[in-house]
Amino acid sequence: MEIGSTFRRLRKEAGLTIGDLADTTGLSRAYISQVETSKASPSLQTVRAMCDALGVSPAILFEDTEAQCVFLPKKRQKVLHFESEKDEQVFSKTINVLSDQNRKLEVVILELSPGTTAGDHAHPGEEVFFILEGELTVTHGKKEFMMSVGDSIHIESQQLHKLYNHTDQNVRVISARTPPGFINLRHDETLKSLKN
Secondary structure, eight states, rough: OHHHHHHHHHHHHHHHHHHHHHHOOOHHHHHHHHHHHHHHHSOOHHHHHHHHTOOOOOGGGGGGGGGGOOOOOGGSEEEEEEEEEEEEEEEEEEEEEEEOOOSSOOOEEEEEOOHHHHEEEEEEEEEEEEEESSOOOETOOOOOEOOOTTTTTEEETTTTTEOOOOOOOOOOEEEEESSSGGOOOOHHHHHHHOOO
């Protein structure tokens, strides 16, 4: 844990110079510079004074910044695949979860086979859909949107919405959603949506 470099980052983010911080805290410029370069270890009283001047809680100095970044190689990404058959037509949906679990934002790639519906539900939060391949019909409340490659839509998810692949080709869509929800899909709910 580098308290000095954290103080330097916070000071710069606040738009303050070492002189500004010295004026506010009563500490010398030389001492603040030594703290920021880890050449001096500040007392608890000094830490409190510097944090007060920067308008932050001392707790920020002890956050585990490594935990805020999670690398997910392809082999660790969760992939959910669902299939259903109706009137001799096979409907399938693949959900490739690109984000880590237990986060506020969830990003996935959806792949829908021809004639497949996804969604047809409402839930808290917001979603953005971006078409990577193919064409898609998106319904939000009473509005219907015909989308093709490069199109995006940002919706309030508490309104009833669904995605429908109206073509004879697979469609791939990247979706960002908050709060997360795809990771918690129940298999029976997903199969039901595939048949609608």
